Amino acid sequence: MLTISNLHAGIEDKKILKGLNLEIKAGEVHAIMGPNGAGKSTLASVLAGRQDYEVTEGSVEFLGKELLDLAPEERAGEGLFLGFQYPVEIPGLSTTNFIKTAVNEIRKYRGQDTLDAVAFLKLMKEKMALMNIDQTLLSRSLNEGFSGGEKKRNEIFQMAMIDPKLAILDETDSGLDIDAIRIVSNGVNKLRSKDNAVLLITHYQRLLDYIVPDFVHVLYNGRIVKSGTKELALELEEKGYDFIKNEINEDEEVSIAEKH
Amino acid sequence: MNMTELFKDQFAQLQAEDKDSKLSALREEAFSAFNKFGIPTVRHEEWKYTRIGTLFAKDYKSQVSGQVNFSAKDVDAYRLPGHEDANELVFVNGQFADKLSTIRSKDLTVLHLAEAAKNEYSEIVSKHFGHSSDYLKDGINALNTAFVKDGIFIHVKRSKIIEEPIYIYNITDAAAENILAQPRSLIYLSENAQLQIIETFATRGTEDSFTNQIMEVIVEKDARFEYCKIQNDSANASQVSTTHIRQTGTSYVNAIIVSLNGEIVRNNTNVVMEAPHCEAHLYGLYFQKGNSHIDNHTIVDNVMPHCFSNELYKGMMDENSTGVFNGKIFVRQPAQKTNAFQSNKNILLSNNASVNTKPQLEIFADDVKCSHGCTIGQLDEEGLFYLQSRGIPEKIAKSMLLVGFASDILDKINLPHIRTYVDHLVAERLGN
Numbered sequence: 001m002l003t004i005s006n007l008h009a010g011i012e013d014k015k016i017l018k019g020l021n022l023e024i025k026a027g028e029v030h031a032i033m034g035p036n037g038a039g040k041s042t043l044a045s046v047l048a049g050r051q052d053y054e055v056t057e058g059s060v061e062f063l064g065k066e067l068l069d070l071a072p073e074e075r076a077g078e079g080l081f082l083g084f085q086y087p088v089e090i091p092g093l094s095t096t097n098f099i100k101t102a103v104n105e106i107r108k109y110r111g112q113d114t115l116d117a118v119a120f121l122k123l124m125k126e127k128m129a130l131m132n133i134d135q136t137l138l139s140r141s142l143n144e145g146f147s148g149g150e151k152k153r154n155e156i157f158q159m160a161m162i163d164p165k166l167a168i169l170d171e172t173d174s175g176l177d178i179d180a181i182r183i184v185s186n187g188v189n190k191l192r193s194k195d196n197a198v199l200l201i202t203h204y205q206r207l208l209d210y211i212v213p214d215f216v217h218v219l220y221n222g223r224i225v226k227s228g229t230k231e232l233a234l235e236l237e238e239k240g241y242d243f244i245k246n247e248i249n250e251d252e253e254v255s256i257a258e259k260h
Numbered sequence: 261m262n263m264t265e266l267f268k269d270q271f272a273q274l275q276a277e278d279k280d281s282k283l284s285a286l287r288e289e290a291f292s293a294f295n296k297f298g299i300p301t302v303r304h305e306e307w308k309y310t311r312i313g314t315l316f317a318k319d320y321k322s323q324v325s326g327q328v329n330f331s332a333k334d335v336d337a338y339r340l341p342g343h344e345d346a347n348e349l350v351f352v353n354g355q356f357a358d359k360l361s362t363i364r365s366k367d368l369t370v371l372h373l374a375e376a377a378k379n380e381y382s383e384i385v386s387k388h389f390g391h392s393s394d395y396l397k398d399g400i401n402a403l404n405t406a407f408v409k410d411g412i413f414i415h416v417k418r419s420k421i422i423e424e425p426i427y428i429y430n431i432t433d434a435a436a437e438n439i440l441a442q443p444r445s446l447i448y449l450s451e452n453a454q455l456q457i458i459e460t461f462a463t464r465g466t467e468d469s470f471t472n473q474i475m476e477v478i479v480e481k482d483a484r485f486e487y488c489k490i491q492n493d494s495a496n497a498s499q500v501s502t503t504h505i506r507q508t509g510t511s512y513v514n515a516i517i518v519s520l521n522g523e524i525v526r527n528n529t530n531v532v533m534e535a536p537h538c539e540a541h542l543y544g545l546y547f548q549k550g551n552s553h554i555d556n557h558t559i560v561d562n563v564m565p566h567c568f569s570n571e572l573y574k575g576m577m578d579e580n581s582t583g584v585f586n587g588k589i590f591v592r593q594p595a596q597k598t599n600a601f602q603s604n605k606n607i608l609l610s611n612n613a614s615v616n617t618k619p620q621l622e623i624f625a626d627d628v629k630c631s632h633g634c635t636i637g638q639l640d641e642e643g644l645f646y647l648q649s650r651g652i653p654e655k656i657a658k659s660m661l662l663v664g665f666a667s668d669i670l671d672k673i674n675l676p677h678i679r680t681y682v683d684h685l686v687a688e689r690l691g692n
């Protein structure tokens with residue numbers, strides 16, 4: 001579904017992603033972990049099409065198309081969804097109105113009929129129940145004054161409404177209480193199917209108890225430096241990132257030694 | 261003939277024609293003030309960023325009296341939604357056209373100003389007419405008064421609530437020649453009265469129009485005055501529009517200005533709080549493009565204690581448009597416990613657009629709460645990306661952000677017909 005090959009990206013003169021490779025197949029759940037500043041959110045932003053980041057090398061294929069050639073809205077139309085680490089507050093734009101526009105613009109992109117008010121309301125009611133989200137929240141301005149947890153829950157609610165093929169969730173679990181984690185995980189698990197995939201970015205193995213990943217990767221210094229199964233997450237939780245850093249340093253020493 | 265000579269001739273003619281009018285002496289005084297002040301240049305403190313002189317270099321015809329050549333059918337093009345249930349007052353080329361106007365509310369009194377000046381309302385007229393000139397010391401203000409002949413006087417009696425709003429249409433017929441129009445009105449809300457006014461400006465034809473308007477409003481104790489001015493005239497239309505409100509008793513005022521088009525538009529919006537516990541809300545939304553220039557000057561004068569004022573002006577400036585915001589708050593020495601807030605927020609949508617914003621607080625009381633703030637920024641890139649990442653195309657996403665930005669002003673328009681109308685104008689401006 002998604003193939004990232006040798007991706008290099010940065011901002012201004014700063015190199016952030018330095019030759020990143022990753023492959024995600026339909027039906028899979030991947031988790032990316034890694035220390036602060038490793039480039040996890042940058043990866044998510046580059047995939048979603050944020051213009052600030054400049055891709056200097058590499059390619060990303062998504063469902064047979066070159067993702068990097070598409071505008072952000074086209075990527076969404078193709079089935080990519082990014083749950084933001086820091087959802088943006090937009091004063092004066094009602095959450096419902098925003099989601100309705102999003103759902104219908106994506107439908108237009110796909111050549112489907114737009115949902116009328118009745119159909120939209122029905123869909124919304126259904127997903128609201130699923131995400132245990134309140135009507136009053138949705139009638140407020142988008143994310144404005146929402147608590148941290150409410151913002152994250154709103155992200156997953158949007159995901160449920162949009163029903164993407166690939167959902168990238170950037171620290172959606174951070175700042176959630178236990179109940180909210182359960183609700184969010186439940187929402188993600190409902191989305192899981194053989195045709196869909198999920199990429200979770202998280203710092204906590206706790207989330208992975210609820211959403212069990214097929215693969216766990218460690219992103220460090222702009223590259224995936226280690227991949228494994230869910231046990232890798234447990235190991236990281238226990239030992240921290242130091243053991244990875246040590247492994248890498250050893251590797252680099254070896255490779256430097258080999259060059260000489 | 262240049263404008264100065266033309267004014268001189270016209271003034272002499274008007275004074276001769278209308279020499280018995282009660283307004284004659286006021287005109288005389290104003291005309292000498294006009295001669296003293298002249299047309300403001302950018303050297304005038306209050307006109308630093310608005311070059312009005314160029315407008316007077318044009319050759320205007322200014323109609324000071326006589327019949328207007330306009331039919332009710334002609335007015336149809338300018339009526340606002342909901343007009344079937346509104347009082348409609350029509351000015352053509354600055355002259356009040358009573359034949360084209362319709363009064364529907366039985367408790368509403370609308371008279372020619374000259375008439376009001378000599379009947380039971382003469383005291384009100386002599387006491388309040390021209391009060392704005394105490395605050396606006398320039399030739400523009402004086403020029404309107406110097407030529408006042410046929411303005412309107414609106415009166416609402418004690419405890420009368422005028423349910424139907426007043427729609428005022430200021431129409432300029434510039435089909436054949438450049439027109440200078442100078443509408444004038446004096447509005448009086450007696451104790452515990454309520455009135456709502458919606459006002460628009462429109463120019464017919466492609467010659468230049470220049471409207472120099474003064475509206476003076478007196479709001480007595482427990483009265484409530486709501487005002488909404490919609491400026492969406494054509495690019496060949498300029499105006500200086502003064503709304504001067506005196507709260508002579510503890511009362512409530514709400515004034516909204518939506519400015520969407522025009523060549524040079526200058527608004528003077530003054531609220532003088534002459535009684536304790538007055539409340540005033542001043543809102544403005546300006547959304548300009550092309551070479552339009554919009555200038556909002558506001559004055560909130562706290563004369564008595566315990567008054568509350570909230571002022572929020574928001575601007576979206578596109579293409580080569582230029583904007584000015586100048587917000588003065590005076591707190592006089594007796595005006596303790598004043599609460600006065602002011603904010604001006606701007607989004608520049610093009611590299612060629614600009615805004616000059618200046619809050620000006622002069623506080624002579626010591627126990628007051630005053631705040632002011634201004635921002636000038638670009639469209640929120642993060643917000644734009646967020647919307648796009650949800651599948652919303654860039655153009656739509658931008659409009660949604662701008663409508664969101666404007667919404668807290670638009671939400672203050674409480675007549676549903678007018679709200680829908682303004683929403684529509686904003687959408688049109690956004691190109692949707």
Ligand SMILES: Nc1ncnc2c1ncn2[C@@H]1O[C@H](COP(=O)(O)OP(=O)(O)OP(=O)(O)O)[C@@H](O)[C@H]1O
Nearest residue numbers: 011014016034035036037038039040041042043052
């Ligand atoms: N817009 C930006 N301008 C400058 N530097 C940036 C920008 N975005 C990211 N960076 C830098 O790039 C690096 C990677 O940032 P990124 O947000 O991708 O990290 P992360 O792995 O998501 O970290 P965290 O776990 O803290 O969320 C950091 O050093 C960050 O400071």
Ligand SMILES: [Mg+2]
Nearest residue numbers: 040041042085
């Ligand atoms: Mg991050």
